[in-house]
Amino acid sequence: MAGVLGGGGLALGVLTWGRPLLQRVAFEIVRLDRPMASAAQAVQAVVFIVAVSFGLFTSMNQALVGAMTGAGAARGRETIDRQVLTGIVRGWVIGPAAGIRATFVIASVITALAGNGALR
Numbered sequence: 001m002a003g004v005l006g007g008g009g010l011a012l013g014v015l016t017w018g019r020p021l022l023q024r025v026a027f028e029i030v031r032l033d034r035p036m037a038s039a040a041q042a043v044q045a046v047v048f049i050v051a052v053s054f055g056l057f058t059s060m061n062q063a064l065v066g067a068m069t070g071a072g073a074a075r076g077r078e079t080i081d082r083q084v085l086t087g088i089v090r091g092w093v094i095g096p097a098a099g100i101r102a103t104f105v106i107a108s109v110i111t112a113l114a115g116n117g118a119l120r
Contacts, residue, residue, distance in 0.1 A: 005106060009099070025065060028084045030072030043067035062092065 032040070044060065044067040051058040065088055072079040 001110070002103075005103070009102075024084060024088070025061065025068075028081055029065060029068050029088070030081065031079050032068065032071065036071040036075065040064065040067040040071040043070065 030036075041064075044064045047063040047067065048058060048060055051063075065085075069080060069085060
């Protein structure tokens with residue numbers, strides 16, 4: 001049941017917020033040229049491979065955002081859109097907390113319905 005609910009939530013998120021999120025990460029965090037974009041992709045790959053080699057799991061998206069931010073900072077802080085970056089980091093904090101809360105509420109409702117015999 002948890003897998004079905006989690007998968008449904010992921011599918012809903014991809015269908016509703018997938019394209020705007022890709023647009024934001026790809027074009028709004030920093031103003032990139034080709035060398036900066038190539039460097040950011042290379043750094044993302046290195047961070048991901050090193051983390052996995054130590055048995056740590058990391059988000060490829062977080063690695064890419066960090067790499068793009070670093071590439072932008074190397075060119076000068078004016079290349080980074082701090083408002084967009086702050087919004088992304090805020091989402092990294094709020095998203096899991098909201099997911100945990102929503103899962104708790106849904107599981108509580110299902111448990112209450114099952115306890116009352118409504119799901120038989």
